[in-house]
Amino acid sequence: MxxxxxxxxxxxxxxxxxxxxxxxxxxxxxxxxxxxxxxxxxxxxxxxxxxxxxxxxxxxxxxxxxxxxxxxxxxxxxxxxxxxxxxxxxxxxxxxxxxxxxxxxxxxxxxxxxxxxxxxxxxxxxxxxxxxxxxxxxxxxxxxxxxxxxxxxxxxxxxxxxxxxxxxxxxxxxNLRKKETSKPSKGYRHTVVKGDTLWSLSQKYGTTVNNLKKLNPGINVDALQIGSKLNITSGATYHTVKKGETVSELAKKYGSTIKQIKSWNDLDKNYTIYVGESLRVK
Ligand SMILES: [Zn+2]
Known part of the structure; x- marks a missing residue:
């Protein structure tokens, strides 16, 4: 203690x-x-x-x-x-x-x-x-x-x-340890803030640097881009938005709900999404 x-x-x-x-x-x-x-x-x-x-x-x-x-x-x-x-x-x-x-x-x-x-x-x-x-x-x-x-x-x-x-x-x-209950749920993504490193995120979320690398192929591990979203846990499906797609279409396509997609991705009340944006859809 x-x-x-x-x-x-x-x-x-x-x-x-x-x-x-x-x-x-x-x-x-x-x-x-x-x-x-x-x-x-x-x-x-x-x-x-x-x-x-x-x-x-x-x-x-x-x-x-x-x-x-x-x-x-x-x-x-x-x-x-x-x-x-x-x-x-x-x-x-x-x-x-x-x-x-x-x-x-x-x-x-x-x-x-x-x-x-x-x-x-x-x-x-x-x-x-x-x-x-x-x-x-x-x-x-x-x-x-x-x-x-x-x-x-x-x-x-x-x-x-x-x-x-x-x-x-x-x-x-x-050398404090995170409480087990604070582990994020499946498909959780973290928005990178100043000072975040793979090591600090592994400590924060009770995972390992190697897991984070696997879940985020191609990231620059030495300089995480502030504001970018990192996959912290697996088990989710992501979709890159194409021209003309809507949240309601994506919900139907992946068997989820508009409400879920909205909350997984912190969308505003108009469900604004952008071409090329990676959304969690399941
Ligand atoms: Zn003072």
Whole structure:
């Protein structure tokens, strides 16, 4: 069992940094709740948060709470300010190899998942790093007062990427395993996002790199194309759309339903399909 303490920075009467009509306390909570959600896909983890809403928490409350609970790792997402751009993280000065390895893993995975400008792995004497009795890391996820970073932080999909980066790092550092129940069903396809590799997808979906290669003949394994769809599991039939074909014809032809084809392929309400598009049809 790995006990993970997530401490979204600021909250309540303390807004943290403010800029570009964004509040640090709101962003850190969004990131932290997503981290919790994604971590729950893994076996043998327990998660506790310093706050799950807009509560005011003193720094002492936060570290006392984590220490009393006996956390194995302390992760505190923040948003930066003061005229910079990108991502950096902090551990306590002079910490040992265990904490440095966790910092390495989270740092690399956040950069991979977000494409943030990399400001490096740093050390600093901060309360939550000093007073916590377990390996602790504080992450600074972009600058609220930088218009480029702020524009990214306004997108929920980017917040998801930030959280996924943290989780991928924790997964690597603690060698976490996906829950069996989270294995995708037959014919599942994954849409490639920044940072995905065959290895990370094999970990995410509980399969192997070789299986993924077999299911996706001809893909460039060194540079997965962002936005492309990869077959994760077998058992499905795919059809390349030709001119004039409709979803209802394909459903008839393959003995499936319009509803199924719509949901397998994330089609919009008009069932828009394109010539040359590969659709799952059975
Ligand atoms: Zn902060």
């Amino acid at each position: 790995v006990k993970i303490y997530i401490d979204p920075g600021h909250g309540g009467t303390d807004p943290g940094a403010v800029g570009n009509s964004l509040y640090e306390k709101i962003l850190t909570l969004k990131i932290a709740l997503k981290i919790k959600e994604y971590l729950e896909e893994y076996e043998d983890v327990q998660i506790k948060m310093s706050r799950t809403g807009d509560q005011t928490r003193s720094l002492t409350y936060r570290t006392d709470d984590a220490n009393a609970w006996g956390a194995d790792v302390y992760v505190s997402p923040h948003i930066n300010a003061g005229g910079g751009v990108g991502y950096e993280d902090f551990v306590y000065p002079g910490v040992g190899q265990t904490t440095l390895a966790i910092q390495d893993a989270i740092h690399n995975e956040v950069i991979k998942a977000t494409g943030f400008n990399d400001r490096g792995q740093k050390q600093k004497n901060l309360h939550v790093l000093r007073e916590s009795h377990m390996p602790a890391i504080l992450t600074e996820n972009g600058f609220i007062d930088n218009s480029g970073d702020a524009a990214k932080l306004k997108q929920d999909s980017f917040i998801d990427d930030v959280a996924r980066g943290h989780v991928n790092g924790i997964v690597k550092a603690f």
